[in-house]
Structure formats: C-alpha cells, structure tokens
Amino acid sequence: MGIVINELNFSYTQKKILNNITLKIKKGKLTGILGPNGCGKSTLLKTIIGYLKIHQGEILIENIDKNNINKKNLSKIISLVPQKSNLMADMSVEEFVLLGRLPHLKSSWDGYTKDDRKLVGENLKSLNLDKFKDRVALSLSGGEFQRVLLARALTQMPKILLLDEPTSSLDLNHAMELLTSVKNLVDENGITSVAVLHDLNLASIFCDELIIMKEGAILYQGLPKDILTVDILKEVYNLRAKIIEDENGCPYVIPLI
Numbered sequence: 685m686g687i688v689i690n691e692l693n694f695s696y697t698q699k700k701i702l703n704n705i706t707l708k709i710k711k712g713k714l715t716g717i718l719g720p721n722g723c724g725k726s727t728l729l730k731t732i733i734g735y736l737k738i739h740q741g742e743i744l745i746e747n748i749d750k751n752n753i754n755k756k757n758l759s760k761i762i763s764l765v766p767q768k769s770n771l772m773a774d775m776s777v778e779e780f781v782l783l784g785r786l787p788h789l790k791s792s793w794d795g796y797t798k799d800d801r802k803l804v805g806e807n808l809k810s811l812n813l814d815k816f817k818d819r820v821a822l823s824l825s826g827g828e829f830q831r832v833l834l835a836r837a838l839t840q841m842p843k844i845l846l847l848d849e850p851t852s853s854l855d856l857n858h859a860m861e862l863l864t865s866v867k868n869l870v871d872e873n874g875i876t877s878v879a880v881l882h883d884l885n886l887a888s889i890f891c892d893e894l895i896i897m898k899e900g901a902i903l904y905q906g907l908p909k910d911i912l913t914v915d916i917l918k919e920v921y922n923l924r925a926k927i928i929e930d931e932n933g934c935p936y937v938i939p940l941i
C-alpha cells in the first residue's frame with residue numbers, strides 16, 4: 685500500500701512542526717527518513733498512523749483518505765515501532781507481543797486463538813527472541829526490548845510498517861539483523877515500510893529511497909546515491925564528510941573532523 689501526503693501542516697502549540705509536507709511513499713519499498721533532531725520525523729510518523737490529528741492537509745492510504753478508514757481497520761493496516769514505549773509493567777514478552785493481535789480479535793470478549801499464539805512464537809523465533817518468551821518484558825535490556833517491539837509490530841501483520849529509530853539501542857550486528865528482517869519483509873511480502881534512521885550508512889545499505897527533512901519540511905527525496913552527497917550533508921547537518929562508494933555504487937559516509 686502506498687502513502688500519499690498532500691500539504692500537511694501540524695503544530696503542537698503555535699509553532700509549526702510540519703510545514704506543508706507533500707510526499708509520495710512508494711508501495712513495497714523501504715523508505716528512510718533522515719534529518720536532524722527535532723525536525724519533525726517522529727511527528728510525521730505519528731500523523732500517518734493517526735496518533736496525532738492533522739490540522740491541514742490530507743493523508744491517503746492506497747488512494748483512500750485516512751479519515752475515511754475506521755480506527756480498527758487502520759490498525760489492521762498500519763503498525764508503528766515507536767521511538768519510546770510506555771511498557772505495560774509486568775507482562776511477559778509473549779503477552780506483550782500478543783498485543784499485536786488486538787486489532788484482529790473479532791470482539792473484545794474473544795481471547796487470543798491458538799493461531800495468534802503460534803504466530804507470536806514464529807515471530808519471536810525469526811527475530812531470535814524465543815529465549816525471552818516467558819521473561820517479564822520490563823526485565824529485558826534496551827536492545828532486547830527494541831527487538832520485541834518489532835516482533836509486536838509484525839504480529840499485527842500490517843501492510844504498512846512504520847519504524848521510528850528501530851536500531852537506536854542495538855549493537856551493529858543486531859541493527860544489521862533487524863534491518864535485514866525488515867528489508868526481507870518488504871521485498872518478499874510487498875510490505876511498505878518507512879524507517880526513521882540516524883545512521884546514514886545503514887540507511888544507505890538498506891533503504892530503496894531516502895527522504896531528508898529539516899525544520900518540518902521535506903528538503904530532498906531520492907535514491908541513496910543522489911541524497912547522500914557532500915553538499916546535501918553539509919546543508920542539512922552542517923557536516924563535513926567524505927563519500928565513498930562500494931562496488932555496487934552504494935554510498936558510505938565518512939564524517940571528517
């Protein structure tokens with residue numbers, strides 16, 4: 685499912701946080717959102733999933749105005765791996781991941797089915813988290829819990845997966861593993877994914893397309909090789925950098941002192 689955003693404006697107080705955003709996010713691709721701290725990346729994801737009500741503009745999911753999709757249907761379609769989570773205190777990892785099935789329950793009286801639990805088991809296994817199944821979620825390390833958040837989002841079986849800094853607590857090996865899982869989902873199951881990332885090199889390796897935001901506006905959108913350039917990095921981050929390319933033309937950013 686593709687996402688189209690037209691002339692979106694949003695503010696928490698008087699100050700405009702999202703400034704006239706017009707954007708197309710391609711179906712079945714992994715799109716990275718980059719930009720300095722505080723430029724509005726998390727706010728943009730929260731407007732797409734509907735946690736924040738937009739004041740002006742429209743968001744279309746597969747050509748349908750998001751306001752015309754009811755909440756329950758929307759939560760079957762889109763899931764978000766948040767930057768921060770209000771963790772339910774003493775749930776086990778399994779119970780926490782099962783929350784991803786809530787939008788799919790026929791009624792609030794129904795409990796989880798055998799299939800729900802089977803799916804949770806499979807997702808925990810595929811992310812190498814099955815050893816934590818019975819642990820209290822609160823007792824996990826930051827990185828372990830971040831991967832559990834992805835497991836919960838996958839258990840929702842969304843068509844659109846939004847990820848807000850999904851690798852911020854992960855060591856490089858686990859960051860590579862997590863983004864490989866997401867990229868496989870995108871390539872094999874046709875899921876549309878949007879990931880806010882700060883690591884420019886991970887963004888370059890995994891994303892099909894990159895969007896650069898600054899001060900609430902979209903500055904650039906395009907292929908990693910066209911976005912990760914010396915001039916753009918200087919303009920957006922005031923960063924001096926050298927770019928090298930691997931044999932496939934994938935750019936890598938080396939920051940210079």
Ligand SMILES: Nc1ncnc2c1ncn2[C@@H]1O[C@H](COP(=O)(O)OP(=O)(O)OP(=O)(O)O)[C@@H](O)[C@H]1O
Nearest residue numbers: 696697701719720721722723724725726727728767
């Ligand atoms: N609930 C809120 N009330 C008021 N201002 C807010 C609120 N949430 C965020 N902001 C402000 O809106 C701006 C954009 O915040 P947002 O979280 O979208 O930034 P971000 O690009 O995700 O940054 P980061 O890279 O640090 O996560 C920031 O200046 C932030 O302080």
Ligand SMILES: [Mg+2]
Nearest residue numbers: 725726767848
């Ligand atoms: Mg953020």
